Amino acid sequence: MIALLSDIHANLEALNACLAHARAQGATRYVFLGDFIGYGADPQGVVDLIADHVARGAVAVQGNHDAALENRAGRMNDAAQQAIDWTRGVLSEGGRSFLRSLPLCVHEDQMCFVHASAIRPERWVYVDDKTAAYESIHAGGAIYTFSGHVHDQMLYSLSAVGKMTSFRPLSGNVVPAGSHRQWLAIVGAVGQQRDNNPAAGYTLFDPVRKDIVFFRVPYDTEAAARKIRAAGLPESLALQIEQGG
Amino acid sequence: MPEQTPSLKQIDGFVLGERIHSGAMGYIHRVSGPETGFPMIMKLPRVGAGEAGEGLLAFETEAMILPVLKGPYIARFVAAGDLARVPYLVIEWVEGRSLQYLLDQRGRFAAEEVARTGAAIADALHSLHRQDTIHLDLKPDNVILRPDGTAVLIDFGLAHHARFPDLLAEEMRFASGSTPYISPEQLYDTRSDPRSDLFALGVILYEMATAQLPFGVPETLSGMRNRLWLDPVPPRVHHAGIPGWLQEVILRCIEVRAQYRYQSAAHVAFDLRHPDQVRLTVRAAKSDKAGVLAQLKRWWLARGERIAPLSLPNVRIGTAPVIMVAVDTTHPDDERQPAIRRATAQVLSLSAEFRLICVAVIRAELPGEAAGESGTPYDAHLDHRVRLRNWVDPLKMPSNRLSLHVIEAASPASMLLEFARRNNVDLIIIGAPGPAQQALAWWRSVASGVTAGAHCSVHVVRVAGRQGEDGTPP
Numbered sequence: 001m002i003a004l005l006s007d008i009h010a011n012l013e014a015l016n017a018c019l020a021h022a023r024a025q026g027a028t029r030y031v032f033l034g035d036f037i038g039y040g041a042d043p044q045g046v047v048d049l050i051a052d053h054v055a056r057g058a059v060a061v062q063g064n065h066d067a068a069l070e071n072r073a074g075r076m077n078d079a080a081q082q083a084i085d086w087t088r089g090v091l092s093e094g095g096r097s098f099l100r101s102l103p104l105c106v107h108e109d110q111m112c113f114v115h116a117s118a119i120r121p122e123r124w125v126y127v128d129d130k131t132a133a134y135e136s137i138h139a140g141g142a143i144y145t146f147s148g149h150v151h152d153q154m155l156y157s158l159s160a161v162g163k164m165t166s167f168r169p170l171s172g173n174v175v176p177a178g179s180h181r182q183w184l185a186i187v188g189a190v191g192q193q194r195d196n197n198p199a200a201g202y203t204l205f206d207p208v209r210k211d212i213v214f215f216r217v218p219y220d221t222e223a224a225a226r227k228i229r230a231a232g233l234p235e236s237l238a239l240q241i242e243q244g245g
Numbered sequence: 246m247p248e249q250t251p252s253l254k255q256i257d258g259f260v261l262g263e264r265i266h267s268g269a270m271g272y273i274h275r276v277s278g279p280e281t282g283f284p285m286i287m288k289l290p291r292v293g294a295g296e297a298g299e300g301l302l303a304f305e306t307e308a309m310i311l312p313v314l315k316g317p318y319i320a321r322f323v324a325a326g327d328l329a330r331v332p333y334l335v336i337e338w339v340e341g342r343s344l345q346y347l348l349d350q351r352g353r354f355a356a357e358e359v360a361r362t363g364a365a366i367a368d369a370l371h372s373l374h375r376q377d378t379i380h381l382d383l384k385p386d387n388v389i390l391r392p393d394g395t396a397v398l399i400d401f402g403l404a405h406h407a408r409f410p411d412l413l414a415e416e417m418r419f420a421s422g423s424t425p426y427i428s429p430e431q432l433y434d435t436r437s438d439p440r441s442d443l444f445a446l447g448v449i450l451y452e453m454a455t456a457q458l459p460f461g462v463p464e465t466l467s468g469m470r471n472r473l474w475l476d477p478v479p480p481r482v483h484h485a486g487i488p489g490w491l492q493e494v495i496l497r498c499i500e501v502r503a504q505y506r507y508q509s510a511a512h513v514a515f516d517l518r519h520p521d522q523v524r525l526t527v528r529a530a531k532s533d534k535a536g537v538l539a540q541l542k543r544w545w546l547a548r549g550e551r552i553a554p555l556s557l558p559n560v561r562i563g564t565a566p567v568i569m570v571a572v573d574t575t576h577p578d579d580e581r582q583p584a585i586r587r588a589t590a591q592v593l594s595l596s597a598e599f600r601l602i603c604v605a606v607i608r609a610e611l612p613g614e615a616a617g618e619s620g621t622p623y624d625a626h627l628d629h630r631v632r633l634r635n636w637v638d639p640l641k642m643p644s645n646r647l648s649l650h651v652i653e654a655a656s657p658a659s660m661l662l663e664f665a666r667r668n669n670v671d672l673i674i675i676g677a678p679g680p681a682q683q684a685l686a687w688w689r690s691v692a693s694g695v696t697a698g699a700h701c702s703v704h705v706v707r708v709a710g711r712q713g714e715d716g717t718p719p
Contacts, residue, residue, distance in 0.1 A: 167410035
């Protein structure tokens with residue numbers, strides 16, 4: 001079983017909770033779909049943990065926040081930019097080099113892993129409707145495309161006759177995802193929520209049974225928010241952790 | 246069209262037997278194979294060039310939903326083939342007759358039989374809705390009646406399950422439903438309202454009672470949309486012998502606007518099982534359609550009709566619970582009575598669409614045991630019914646939400662449990678052991694028997710700090 005985790009955003013409490021949850025569910029492989037830093041106060045802890053998983057065979061791709069670390073000309077909102085600037089001062093050169101080394105897109109068997117749309121990964125296109133999902137599925141060319149960037153979990157499918165479906169999943173229900181269709185799962189954000197539910201999000205995929213389960217995992221949001229305030233990052237980022245939006 | 250059925254006689258260990266159905270959507274064969282303890286059939290979709298994608302989508306939808314459905318009201322799922330390889334579905338072959346067969350054989354049903362069969366279908370729908378599933382293609386062809394009278398729903402090809410992607414959303418619109426039974430909101434692509442099934446149930450009840458279809462068999466979209474504003478002929482006009490309560494139930498089920506229908510299949514089942522408790526409104530006495538002007542006005546309003554999205558089916562019917570309160574009418578002045586009434590009021594205040602069932606269980610009487618003071622025979626039922634009415638009066642309940650039942654039984658606990666189960670009760674409210682049970686251990690009381698055996702939640706009301714009862718010395 002493969003655990004897919006995206007948009008961790010330097011939130012070590014949320015990442016640890018999701019990894020423990022996935023392990024308990026029987027996950028044997030881990031895929032990290034980008035945006036490991038930004039917003040949160042634990043970039044070093046998060047990057048070290050992911051690098052450790054990658055050294056043991058996990059897949060990781062780069063997200064726009066990871067890329068923004070090196071690209072000073074990037075355009076981001078104030079709070080996000082402040083967090084990136086702050087991260088530059090605290091993340092080790094080893095950590096930065098790890099993020100630099102990440103690929104934008106990885107294909108494996110019938111799966112495609114990418115942070116945003118597979119159509120032009122470096123353009124960070126939001127997959128937030130059926131048209132965008134169709135384009136990403138088409139560009140990725142895989143039966144199963146997994147991505148993040150959009151923080152709310154969604155499951156899209158494309159039938160053999162070209163019709164798209166979209167579905168907002170509920171935590172814990174197993175959705176059959178047979179290979180007679182093509183699927184695109186927005187796996188959810190581990191480290192920062194935007195739907196007024198503070199619980200961390202991630203997704204499990206069983207390539208043998210061909211089913212997908214989306215999860216929301218409660219974690220110690222107080223600790224994560226406290227660290228953000230202690231680091232002097234914008235208050236709005238701490239509130240977003242506590243309130244989930 | 247050349248036959249597309251696989252020529253092989255065996256698929257994944259299932260041996261194909263006689264083909265018992267060949268339709269637009271696919272084929273059905275009897276099969277034998279791994280021992281399940283019940284007869285099985287295999288459904289095979291029509292596949293290949295020239296076949297409509299809709300048949301395959303319906304097949305895919307059923308293959309997704311059936312494996313997770315539970316309970317006695319569906320054909321049990323056995324196995325499904327990989328849709329990318331050999332699509333098939335093996336399910337239980339349910340022994341019984343389809344309601345369509347019975348309608349063809351017998352035409353009109355007597356009111357009692359309409360009620361009995363309708364309640365069985367409503368039970369099945371309620372079980373389905375509790376599982377966040379809406380059938381959306383309920384019709385006599387898709388109802389199998391077992392010899393014991395229970396109803397089994399088949400063919401989930403058009404169904405909606407709120408926890409799975411809806412493969413049919415926006416795919417085929419109304420085109421696939423069965424036009425006499427389809428609800429008004431389905432004509433506007435709403436696939437998430439369990440009350441759509443209650444509309445179809447209403448059409449079925451109408452058909453059973455009158456041998457007519459309330460909206461005919463329209464063949465065009467505008468023909469189907471007529472049901473948004475055209476009044477059906479009241480059933481009693483077709484057949485004067487149909488009782489008012491049955492017309493009330495039927496017309497309430499087929500209200501155009503879902504909020505005027507029953508809000509839960511459990512409520513339909515309840516009314517059909519307790520005709521004497523059905524509150525009659527103007528629907529029951531209707532002997533004609535609305536006037537032309539009134540219908541024209543509805544037609545005008547219906548032009549812009551859109552239906553709002555809804556919550557999960559199980560959450561939706563959860564707002565229309567069936568609450569049962571057990572009242573000890575043998576001890577009307579017991580100090581627990583106000584506490585139980587208060588608890589009931591609190592529970593009821595949480596929902597606007599509840600149904601309250603008040604039950605008094607009285608000891609089965611021996612012949613000639615009791616006589617009234619003035620020599621007239623003592624009517625225990627009437628007496629306890631009056632007490633029950635008196636008990637519930639302070640709650641100021643609208644009569645359409647309330648029913649009163651006095652039941653004789655040797656074992657109150659098992660009678661309450663059976664009554665609750667049969668009426669799809671969501672919550673039982675009962676007092677902790679009373680004075681008569683003071684000497685008994687808790688586990689021998691009615692409340693403990695009910696708590697241990699209930700299929701639903703039980704709210705046990707205890708008066709705090711009562712002498713002797715909480716274990717503290719007086």
